[in-house]
Amino acid sequence: MLGGASVNADASTLVYGSNDYTRINPAMDEHGEINILIFNGLTAHDGDNQVVPGLAKSWEFDEDTCTYTFHLEEGVKWHDGEDFTANDVKFTIEAIMDPDNGSENAPNYEDVEEIDVIDDYTISFKLDAPNVAFLDYMTMAVLPEHLLEGEDMQESDFFRHPIGTGPYKLTEWDEGQAIILDKNEDYFKGEPNIDEVIFKIVTDDNAKALQMDSGELDLALLTPKDAQNFTDKEGYTCYDMKTSDYRGILFNFNNDYWTENKDIIPAICYGIDREAIVQAVLLGEGMPAYGPLQRNIYNDENVEHYDYNPEKAKEILESVGCTIGDDGFYYRNGEKLGFVISVGAGDQVRVDIAQAAAQQLKEIGIDVTVEVPAQVDWGGQMAYLIGWGSPFDADDHTYKVFGTDKGANYSGYSNALVDQYLTEARQSDDPEVRKEAYAKFQEELAKDPAYAFICYIDANYVAKSSIQGIDEETIMGHHGVGIFWNITEWTIEE
Template structure:
């Protein structure tokens, strides 16, 4: 009897210990990430890590509708020029300090401050004043109605008590950020990994995955190899690598439609394009986009002709610049260009030609630059592809492979990207008619008026193009089959960034 009792007690103790070990087991997701020099959502738009560390007053749900986040709700005046936000009570920063309306006012004013040089500043340029009524109420006053305002209030809010008086470009805070988000920074091994741990005090649903490691891998091929070796649980891959993973059947391949396009950005501050900007329509006809889509992307995407092609305000009747070598040749001749003895187009006795830069490590952009350079060579243009080891020199380059595109309002990635002297206008593009149409598009809530404004924008923009568009690309994420919860139909962000939008719903099997 004694032996049975002792055996029963031993088994019970073993079960208790095992149960405790299971309860104490932790889950760690390893994600193949690009590199970060800082984490600064106020100054830099792109950074998928932002959504894990920070929150905005608003957010987007899986249907791309604006929903509350740090705000519980809001009121909008009849004329659309006053927005009153009521904030959630009891929200704390990762250091335990309370989140208040002062943090909201501080963040948006920092973005608006021209001395800070934020590329996001155009999103908030209509604001004339921000009033803090109390800790949980903040009021924005606008000089003109801006129907995109709630979309832009998804902007991450930053802590005033840690950043007041700091340089928003150089502050140490942006290498050790503190937010209100579902994850908080645990460690940053520069150039190697950024480790996040879940925030147990998060005001919304607490994440299931305990730790997420952003493993820094700047080369697409290396990401694919580390997925295959099991060193990564999740990474975005190129179409060519995706085909390999699909064949193996040992991975989950999520092929997601995006609003993310690629094309050639021309640097209009460069003397070459100051003189030759009028050649761009002819160049556009000389690019075979179907060839780019099928050769580089293996058909995973769509031919591009407009920056809002995948928006409700797309105008299908705009000039598509379909591949037409004869039309390209006619336009070159009409502009006074002549071919030399070797078949290259010349203007004023000089060959027409330029260099297309591509981001190192981004094999899709590198392949696009190489292929399009070859196409333009065949069309008689002295064009070269180049991958600068030091990265893109925005000020001095002639051209580069650009990536933009937004799944949100049509104002996003148009007004600040193509508007004269706006924060994200890296091409230096300027067109007074484009400016007027984009301004009209953001200042009216009337759908027919907005549709007319964006139709006119697209028509004028096609006449005087800033870019040569190639393709809209799919975002292809390969994951460990033990990772669950990724929405295969929704990427709420730019450049494929945005897969973490519902990270608190993810689980990772041991």
């Protein structure tokens, strides 16, 4: 028994070590590994992170009117047996765009001027400005209008009992224990091979490794230190997968501290030994970070990397009027220079990165401490050990993260030039224009840092060797999300 559900001995079951979920709401929340099993978008991403058909079998773009027209698959059923139609698509995107719903994903669709349901299986989106990443954003999970119309898109009980069109149906949710999914035998892209997928809730990294070792789990994303213990262990396969997932220190510009001390941020950037953190915390499974696009074709390697330079950091501090005290820390206007980095609970790697950076900054005279609050205070905290990154179009996780007042801009960062360059880049389909715009964006972000970028982390998945079909070449996204992109093709060998 697991989470109150009995497992058919003849059925193939995959048990995945998952973080906890309070809801499954892909329209409002940006991340969720489970979404791709339950839902579909109009488009999807393949193993090379390129756009391919999903619920839309084809589409065309009219440049003159800036209109995308999608032709939808017919005969697709929701998990409750109702028909999927274009009205569901219109409902979903309009719900995301509605400012009253507070969706993190709203900036992706802010260019949408009009949505027209032409018939049950044809829908068009007229944009008021070009958005070259629009097809990427149409991977958004489509939700059923017949179950959500009139519901609160943040609080509806639907998000505890989600119904999708995807390859797996949610059949049971034992809170804090397990989410149980059974295969959708009528899946429009073909019946999955694995009968049942169980997201077993294991929030502690050490417990996850122990349960992987004991055989309770079949697949898990482990810390680098835990994953290395499985390298030579019989019956297990380690997948050390590249990601676009970076870590850095987010400065909360809504906090008065940074209004008064923004000029010390370059010193903080120079005071972090990124390579040492990659080696000590990630065991070399990652790389130093200097910007948000290092896994993207539009990355500019020529921007300031802020390579570790403690002497330069001290020079900057002294140039802005800070003086060293007898205790080895810098002071400004009689106040000790320092701040607190908050880290979300349950992510030991982030805690270790934050503590390593804090120790390095103490060594140059900035009194930095780390705390792990039960609840993150986005408005009041001083700094946060942030993680972002997208393996898709460069617009993803830049425009909405660094653009003024955008949905995922949790730092309160605002820079008019950054806004200008990101807008120019998203509105052009000319690679040279985009390259120049993103180069200017990265240069400006280096001059006026929103974050102190620290490292990119690899995704260290460990699986029982009986699981076949995992694509280890795919670049993973934030939180290592993406491994399930081809779950329907996986098999479990006896």
